[in-house]
Amino acid sequence: MRHLLFIALLSLFISNPVFAKKEFMVHNRLMDHGDGHLMDMDGGMVMGQNKDTLPGGCDKIAATKEITVHAGHKYAKKFPGTMFAFDTQEYQFEPCTKLTVHFVNDDNIRHQWMMHGLPKYLYPKGMFHLEVTGPGKISGTLIFPPNDKTYLVHCDISQHMEKGMKGQLKIGDGSGDLPSIPGLTAYVVQDDYSNSVPEQVVIPATKKEKATKAAKVSEASNSGLSGVMIIGIVAGVLLAPLLIRRFKGMSTGEIISAIIEMISQGIAMLIKLISALIEKFTAKKVIELADK
Numbered sequence: 001m002r003h004l005l006f007i008a009l010l011s012l013f014i015s016n017p018v019f020a021k022k023e024f025m026v027h028n029r030l031m032d033h034g035d036g037h038l039m040d041m042d043g044g045m046v047m048g049q050n051k052d053t054l055p056g057g058c059d060k061i062a063a064t065k066e067i068t069v070h071a072g073h074k075y076a077k078k079f080p081g082t083m084f085a086f087d088t089q090e091y092q093f094e095p096c097t098k099l100t101v102h103f104v105n106d107d108n109i110r111h112q113w114m115m116h117g118l119p120k121y122l123y124p125k126g127m128f129h130l131e132v133t134g135p136g137k138i139s140g141t142l143i144f145p146p147n148d149k150t151y152l153v154h155c156d157i158s159q160h161m162e163k164g165m166k167g168q169l170k171i172g173d174g175s176g177d178l179p180s181i182p183g184l185t186a187y188v189v190q191d192d193y194s195n196s197v198p199e200q201v202v203i204p205a206t207k208k209e210k211a212t213k214a215a216k217v218s219e220a221s222n223s224g225l226s227g228v229m230i231i232g233i234v235a236g237v238l239l240a241p242l243l244i245r246r247f248k249g250m251s252t253g254e255i256i257s258a259i260i261e262m263i264s265q266g267i268a269m270l271i272k273l274i275s276a277l278i279e280k281f282t283a284k285k286v287i288e289l290a291d292k
């Protein structure tokens, strides 16, 4: 029995991809879908690739460059409060540069290196995009426009940019700095990592007692309400046949007047009962006093 269990666990461990570390994969057998969109079935994707069309305003390719960008959790360690990062947060190139980016994902999850704000006549959605799921490498090429501009570079997987996977790419002198680039520009919302410990809120005992008391009261009133409701329902069920018999053959006006009469009779009876009770108690008191 024990052996069987061991074999079952072992086979689960081996077969389950969650436990197995994915092997590093070079995504170089991509299918070309046109418009600079290439992808494979293993989580590799290139969007907005442009190897040969000169952007308007560029006379020629000014320079041909290659960079390797790493993406991963380990690059976030030097930036407090972040979870993911690229190994480099800022890039700078001359206008009309032809750039090939080798994007390496060092994590066991999906990451992207995505540029925004490129001219849409040349780059669909104004985007250049490299993506790798799991550890691996993918390469893509683009040609920059001639104007000085700062481009946002980020990973678009949910919360990856917010958690640090963000950078900026300047062409020429750029057009200013982007906010919240880890280690580079000020955060829009600054986290506080000073040693000050927030004051602890102590709930006084009296408050606690009050709370329990209030809870008990509300509990009691709740049960009282439901009790009244039950009495009402029972009375209704019991009285319904009697009332039906009483009101048989009557017109609506007659029924209403009969009900009013019954209510007034009931109130009169109640008043009589209460006054009788008061009389009884006060009388008893007088007698007791007389006995003493």
Ligand SMILES: [Cu+2]
Binding pocket: 084, 110, 111, 112, 155, 156, 157, 160, 165
């Ligand atoms: Cu990512």
